[in-house]
Amino acid sequence: MTREKKTEVRMTLYRLTGLDSVPEAVREKYLELETFQKKWVLVDNRKAFLVYGKTPDKEVSWGSVIAGLTGQSIPLKNSVAAAVLVIPAAEGISPSNRVLRGGQQTTENNDEGIVAWALSYGMGFQLLNQNAIDNGFGQRAAIRSANPLGLHSISKTTLDERPRIERSTIASGAHLRNFGFEDLGDLATRLVTEGRVDGVGTGDKLIKLRGADALSLPLSKDPKELVDDLLHIEKTLSQKPASDELAALEQLALIKDKGKITELDARLIEAIGEEDSPLLTLSFPHELIDEYGKAEAYKLLGTRERARRDYLPTLEDLLEPIKSVPEEQRLDKMGRLSVLLFENLDDEAPSSPKIPLKKWLAFQTEVGDNRYFLHHGRWYLMDRNYADVVKRRVREIFDRGPLLQDLPVWELTDQGNKEDKKRKNSELSYNKKLATHLGGLCLDQVLVHSETHRRGIEACDVLLEDGTFIHVKNVGSSSPASHLLAQALVSTEVLTYDKTAQGHLAERIRSKGINPDVFMLKPKQVVIVMAKEGKKLNADSLFTFTQVNLSRQVAQLNTQGVHVYIAPILRTTL
Template sequence: MGKQRLTIYMFRENVQDIEDIFDLERKSQIGIEVFKIPTNNAFGSDGCLFYKKQEDNTPAWLSYVIPILAEDLPEMKTKSISALLVTRVKERIFAIAFGYGRSLIDLQKIEFNFGLRVALNLIDPKQIRSVDTKLFDDLVLSAKMQVSRDAGLASFNVDTQRDILKSVAGKIDGNDFFNTISGSDSVVLNADIGALKVPRLLEQLLEAYQSEAYKKNFGWVDHLALVRDEKTINLLDNKLVGELRSGVLGSTHLALPDVLDLEDIDAYKIQGTRGVEYPELDLDSYLKELGDALDQLSLEKLKRFHVSVRFSRTQAYDRRGTLYRCLVSEQRLEQGGRLYVLIEGRWFEVDKLLVEEVDSYLEERITFDAKGFPDAKVGEKETNYNQRLVRESGGGLLLLDAKVFRPQGARTGIEFCDVLSKEGEIIHVKRKSRSSTLSHLFAQGTVSAKTFLGDQSFRSELRDYIRDQVKVGHSDDWSQVLPDMNESVVPNRYCIRYLIIAKSSRTGMDWLPFFSKITLIQNTKELLQMGYKVTVGRVSVSD
């Protein structure tokens, strides 16, 4: 027989009954909509196959083409079957999904990163074929990278401080059952074995999962450690619910747990708001839509309410996970001051040494200060704040917001900054929101500073523009800010200042999300190497 593609899940140790792999809704359907057939003695008496037949469906594209056809089409229906082969090996329950079998599983009960750890322990580190990463900043950036031939991790440009490894695929040597593997929460492989040998295969995978060989080449994946202590999880969940009820979000937003083609999604629904359709997955909009019901938001509802997407190709809504699983959040507990992140329905503790390293660097190298800058007003747009900032400065600031200058040889222009001060502060302003990312803000400051330092024609265009904007009789005041035509930039005369408009009850640097801090550090290192000073400040929002 040929090779069989197997998608394998392992369940947590506290899942002891085979039927407990389902949620309560699915469990109640066993014998009605979900059917069960036991395996024979040759395979193992503790195994069984669960399956569910789907109703016949008419393809969505059919109604689109019918109006242009000269003849009637025969009846066209599609049908799918979901199936799970479930068994127990050495006190752990495994499920192999066929068809849409994954949809039957309660994903909260699977062993997180089972497949990833198995793959990292088995793959030859020089024979990796693909990696999937996620970067959790103030938005989630998913990346899938493949190479045309086997390569080491360095070929994928993975940032081991910021990127979270979600899956890896590659070759393994010396295995009789399979020679390639892909691992994430599940193991995916093409097995050259019959079904009777599946228990032996599962024993191999369990042994690989329990190994710590991965630490030699991939130890950095442990920067995030899964929190298993129920007391800690309860404390974190309570903090999260309290933050959501307050409506003042610190470092919490929504993101789909799966990588989907966003061009194929035209709407979202989130339970709890009576069928409201959202053009984007936005937590602020959802909380506002809840209205008075926000006070009754609970952990139970977060784990019960589902997020669904409507695919443009079918116009049908598909559940993609619970609201809780779609939340991305950072929380600190007062006791111990440890940093935790909620990702895809699981709390992780960020490595303490990494947190200390990041915070120490920021404290030593960057000034956190927004003194002298007025609060933003509720509902005030970023552009209006910049205009008011300049207007109230008494001539000490110059507005450059949205003014684009073209570097030499470039096809597109860049903004130098939003506001420039006579003291040489190059000020970039951003209102922290769903649509404006801090990573973009920090990168913008670095690109601007590089261009200002190295491109004489860019500086000349900037100088001419400023001279035209300054009132008659005041040009001498501003001529000292920029170097003359034949002079070089002296970077230590300038400060790159980031002003971030954001509501927050957090003190010190903690209003800035942890992964945004790492992005800031990467950009700051470049700026400091060029000779600039760097300052970051939070502008409060007041009535």
């Protein structure tokens, strides 16, 4: 029988895991506050834990500003109301859920602890234990319940040399491809879509689902039907994504093995101690800010500093207190640090719960043949099929051949002198040699200006008359390789469409005493020369991180009608 619509209301649902007891779902602070009530209640004969109340009244932060401007005191105070209803996913969970067996404390659920649902009302999300939240639960549920043609909004993190976060919105709904989502290198963090969870809602009518860590959807106001709704949502998580395209949003698998997590955390601490790790960056939690509201100030908890800071933290802000302690203490120090957000610098009431510092970091590392990625405080393994797709595409690029044959070896003559200037001169020397060998023009360190690049970019290192743009780099790690790829991509995009850049390139050629008319100023093909000490690179010897970037950027250049070739060469020291 179809449920009447009036019996439903939109709710925000979290999934919590690894709990030793049901009350552990709520932060201890709110269990101790006198202004909050804690009660065991029944929801369709299922014992649930309800916490509700409000924060102590505080003077409004802007009252002092008005008083200073007008001399008129504003005797106003406000507080924040919040409630959380925690419902165990399994029946028969006792309040403490702890029993003694052979002198040992154990849980009565499973090896991963209690699984529970949390319904959040008002600012209820502030009450939840952030370490217990099943990150990405809402998105996983939305992916399995979506109408593949009814996506409204996608937030994603792009795994680039400096990972960036973007949001795309199409109000009328569209297919995943319309959002510019790449099947390689893009990690979805939030999804808004039309869809339907089987067994939940009014008939077959599509509803709007919002999925990130939480899932927002209409749920029943009837206790029995609500519990049934939760059971149907749990079943949804075991289903396949609604389409093969949506399955691409789940290319990373959550790591649960504690030994592996310890090993990966050690890699993270090692990267934090380095002067500059290109695979460690700030991952701004936009999807959290969306749930918590406006934030323009923060406080870093776990340090002696008491004052709030204006705007939002940088990577350096977050790593500084970790680096201030000995290396063997850094992991413990990181675990004790968290960020508290505020609407503004003067606001007394926080606009977020404590967000563990680890959730603000993004990091990538390789262990053996596997690639791991830290996102939102948790470790993920890159899906084997995904990794195989990356490798296959990179091999296809290498299999095209270098286009240019018999390229000279890069001979480094300034052995022992590793200053930046010397390295740069070595690269310039090789590019001059390469230009002479190919009958082209060396443009290394020659900048071309455009409408969007006022400071200038390198068109290429060597230019051939037939429109072949050659980019050269000594590749010792992912960072220079990714820089080389980005350089080639930017140069090709600009010179394909920007008349100003093409005109300036012609001027640069003319300044060398050469008629620019003999050169094609728009790239026809791009050759990326990768030099490495000891032996030539191949598709399998590139970092997975670099493989992703290479695949993405070559695909983008192909859409512009530009063919890309990889030319591995040897670099030797005399």
